[in-house]
Amino acid sequence: MHFAPLPYLDPGSGSFLIQLLIATLLGLGVAIRASWGTISKWFGVKPKAKTDEEDDEAESK
Amino acid sequence: MTKQNQNSGQAQQSSGQLSASFRDPSGFLFSRGGVLYRQVNRKYEQEYARLMESGLYEKLVKAGLLIPHVEVDQEPATSDSAGAVAHKIIQPERVPFISYPYEWSFGQLKDAALATLSIQRRALKVGMSLKDASAYNIQFVRGKPTLIDTLSFEIYKEGQPWVAYRQFCQHFLAPLALMSLRDVRLNQLLRVYIDGLPLDLASDLLPSKTRFNFGLLTNIHLHAGAQKKYSGAEVKSRAGTMSRQAIIGLIDGLDSAVRKLTWNPGGTEWGNYYDITNYSDAAFEHKKQLVREWSARMKPTLVWDLGANNGVFSRVAGEVGAYVVSSDIDPAAVEQNYRQIKEEKTENLLPLLLDLTNPSPSIGWANEERDSFGGRGPADMVLALALIHHLAISNNVPLPQLADFFAKTGKWLVIEFVPKADTQVQKLLVSREDIFPTYTRDGFEAAFKQRFKICEAVNVREAERVLYLMESL
Numbered sequence: 001m002h003f004a005p006l007p008y009l010d011p012g013s014g015s016f017l018i019q020l021l022i023a024t025l026l027g028l029g030v031a032i033r034a035s036w037g038t039i040s041k042w043f044g045v046k047p048k049a050k051t052d053e054e055d056d057e058a059e060s061k
Numbered sequence: 062m063t064k065q066n067q068n069s070g071q072a073q074q075s076s077g078q079l080s081a082s083f084r085d086p087s088g089f090l091f092s093r094g095g096v097l098y099r100q101v102n103r104k105y106e107q108e109y110a111r112l113m114e115s116g117l118y119e120k121l122v123k124a125g126l127l128i129p130h131v132e133v134d135q136e137p138a139t140s141d142s143a144g145a146v147a148h149k150i151i152q153p154e155r156v157p158f159i160s161y162p163y164e165w166s167f168g169q170l171k172d173a174a175l176a177t178l179s180i181q182r183r184a185l186k187v188g189m190s191l192k193d194a195s196a197y198n199i200q201f202v203r204g205k206p207t208l209i210d211t212l213s214f215e216i217y218k219e220g221q222p223w224v225a226y227r228q229f230c231q232h233f234l235a236p237l238a239l240m241s242l243r244d245v246r247l248n249q250l251l252r253v254y255i256d257g258l259p260l261d262l263a264s265d266l267l268p269s270k271t272r273f274n275f276g277l278l279t280n281i282h283l284h285a286g287a288q289k290k291y292s293g294a295e296v297k298s299r300a301g302t303m304s305r306q307a308i309i310g311l312i313d314g315l316d317s318a319v320r321k322l323t324w325n326p327g328g329t330e331w332g333n334y335y336d337i338t339n340y341s342d343a344a345f346e347h348k349k350q351l352v353r354e355w356s357a358r359m360k361p362t363l364v365w366d367l368g369a370n371n372g373v374f375s376r377v378a379g380e381v382g383a384y385v386v387s388s389d390i391d392p393a394a395v396e397q398n399y400r401q402i403k404e405e406k407t408e409n410l411l412p413l414l415l416d417l418t419n420p421s422p423s424i425g426w427a428n429e430e431r432d433s434f435g436g437r438g439p440a441d442m443v444l445a446l447a448l449i450h451h452l453a454i455s456n457n458v459p460l461p462q463l464a465d466f467f468a469k470t471g472k473w474l475v476i477e478f479v480p481k482a483d484t485q486v487q488k489l490l491v492s493r494e495d496i497f498p499t500y501t502r503d504g505f506e507a508a509f510k511q512r513f514k515i516c517e518a519v520n521v522r523e524a525e526r527v528l529y530l531m532e533s534l
Contacts, residue, residue, distance in 0.1 A: 013296045014288035015227035019311060022279045023222070023303050026310030034306070 077138055080429035085193075087212040091138040099130070100138050101149040105212055108189070109149065112214050115187035121208070126180050128153045128202065128209045154202075156209060157363065157384040157411075161431055162196040162232065163251040164388075164413045164421060166395040167240050167324040168403075169206070170248065173199040174233035176206040178316045181223070185308065190217040194225035196232040196257070197431070203408040220302030223311060227288075230280050231257025234318060238277055241322040242268055245392045248414075255425050260285035276318025326393030344524040351519055352377045352444065352475060355530045359473050361441035367417055367470075368448035372398040372410060378444060379409050386440070388415040417448075418456045435469065443471035446528075450479045450486045453500055460499060460508035467533075468512035474531040478505050482525055502527060 082090040087105035091098055101109050112118050121127035130153040137147035162170055173196055181191045192215040199206045215224075223229075232251075235258040239247040243266055250258055264285040271277040303311075356364070356378045364385045366375040371394045375387035387410055389395050398412035415421065420434035445467065452458045458466075467474050479486055481500060499508075506515065513531035521528055 011222065011224040012227045012288060013294045014286075014291040015230075015284060016222055016296050017291055018279070018284045018287040019222050019226045020303060020307075021283075022314060023307035023311035026314045027304055027307030028310070030306045030310040030313065 080427065081425065081431065083426075085210075085212060089138070093135070093138075097153065097155060098133065098135055098138070099151050099153055099211060100147050101151060101212065102146045103148045104146065106148045108215055109212070111187070111189055111216060112211070115189070117184060117187045117189060117214070120183060121180060124179075124183075125203065125205045126176055126183075126208060128156070128200075128207055128211065130154065130211055151211065153209065153211060156200045156202055157409075158386050159200060159432065159437060160386075160411060160413055161251075161421065162236070163248055164415060165248070166392055166399050166412060166414055167237070167245055167248070168396055168399045169201065169412070170196070170233065170240070171237055171319060171322065172403075173206040174229075174237060174319045175316065176208070177229065177233065178312055178319070180208055181225075181312055182309070184214055185217060185305070185312075188217050189214045190221070190223060190308075191215075191225050194229035194232060196251075201411050204402050204406065204410070219305055222303050223308055226311070227284075228257060229315065230260060230284060233257075234277075234280055234315065235260055235263035237319060237322045238271065238281060239263060239266055241324045242271060245324055248392075252421070252424065255430065260288060274318075274321070276314060276321065280315065280318060324396070326396040341523040343522045344526075347522040348446065348477070348528060349374065349377050351521075351528050351530075352446075353380060355473075355475055355517070356381045356383065356442065359442055361473060363440045364442045364444065365438070365440040365471060366444040366446075367415075368445065368451065369398070369412075370394045372401065372412060374444055374446055375410055376407070378442070379407070383409065383442070385410045386413055387411065388413040388417075390414070390416045417452065418458075438470055440471040442473040442475065443467060445474065445476040447477055447479060447485070447526075449476065449505075450483070450489060454486060454489045454497060457496075460505055461511060464509045464512040467509075472533055474513060474529070474533065476509075476529050476531065477521075478502060478527045478529065480525050480527075 077091040077093050079090045079092065086102065087108070088099055088101045091100060118127065122129045130151040133150050133152045135150040135152075137150065162173070165173070176199060177191070177194050181194075184190055191213050193210075193213055195210075198208055198210040198213060200209045201207070202209075231254075236248050236251055239250070239258070247266070250262075260281055264282045267277065267281065272282055352374050357380075360381060361378075361383045364375070364378045364383045366372070366378065366385055366387045369375050369387040369389050370391075371389075372385075372387040375385040375398075379385045387398055389398070389412075392414060395412045395414045398410075401407070402410050402412065415434060421431075423429065423433040423436060424431045449463065452463055453460060467476070480502060481487070481490070481495075481497075498504075506518075509515065509529075509531060513533055515529060515531050517528075517530040519528050520526075
């Protein structure tokens, strides 16, 4: 496995591979969402930035 | 992978290092003069600096997600050779009572999982990442799940996967899915599997319909399959790296999978206990008044309410400022209790799932990693209300042994004697032989006098029950 530096817990080969697969798939979604903001901006829609404070509110619910 | 020590009886090495704090080379916890410190090793200097200087520490502490600490001028825990590895000594805020995931209700474990993901998202924003996602690193502080291991962060390098992913699935996602979709009592598997549920076991136990749930299909079923297929295989770097977006996608995906899992209390042991007892409002109020009065008089710092149901009397004892551990055997009662503390933002009450007839044992390496329930005591005051008949009659524990147990558990004891004539006791005896000739008020007092001084004995109004205040000898 290729980590720098090596982790102190074994993340597991299978866990790494499945993580890569899921993350790549879901990462695409994140990328689309992110560029959706840019596209919206071209049309003058102001994207709503999520702040840590909003995260706090969401978590306290 | 650490825990905090709450009492001097805790297993320690000669250096004072806590027996549970050995796995992470970044540092460890030690106790000196009754105060808990954490040594930060030189190896961790860079990461510690990033945590403190990036603003991450401050943000997390402000959000109640990380335990606050102060840097102190203390000698390192160990002698010369180890002294050379010490970078700093910090003193974390003390957690009033350490609890473990197998003692949490569904909602508590779910909130701990979401807190872990929230911490990871915030860490990624400043170029750090959680290097472990152990449920044991989360404790309930001021009613909220809080990371207690300050050394859990590493510097995030673009392309690197989340090293704690497997641990997150085993410690949080798998048990939550089983509790939500199979049976809430399956959280007890965490007592057996200290590093979280093996995913192949979770995959086998989950209903097959969960294969149609994207989050569970990928993070549990396919994950378990991949673990089996690639066990021990070397993964070459060409297998790919993870972009920042990919890791955020992964975290968001886990967040959404956890949020979708729900469990609602209902149809359980004491779900509506207070509605079906033979208590009148006057008796109930009288009991509250006595608990209030005695708590105010004894001023306990730590109260254990054993058999607390949904915590009505725990709240009364907590009014004097005590920290109350409010335990019950019923997952629904504990869940209701937790929902109430969340709603009311109660900071000094910890709902806890505990079977008193088989309380949490010491588990882990050398039986010293996670403390037994008794090992986390004693409490200043113990409440045992409407409890004794369950222990003495349902569980056949002789009264002298009950007295011994309570004497070890706390200094002050508020205990309710429920006589045989009480309908609740009659129910327990309806289908069995009455083999309890000494289960009378006199027999109870005689047994408890061996271990306690009886300070007060008050007949509860409109009830045949007696409430006692006792002091252990």
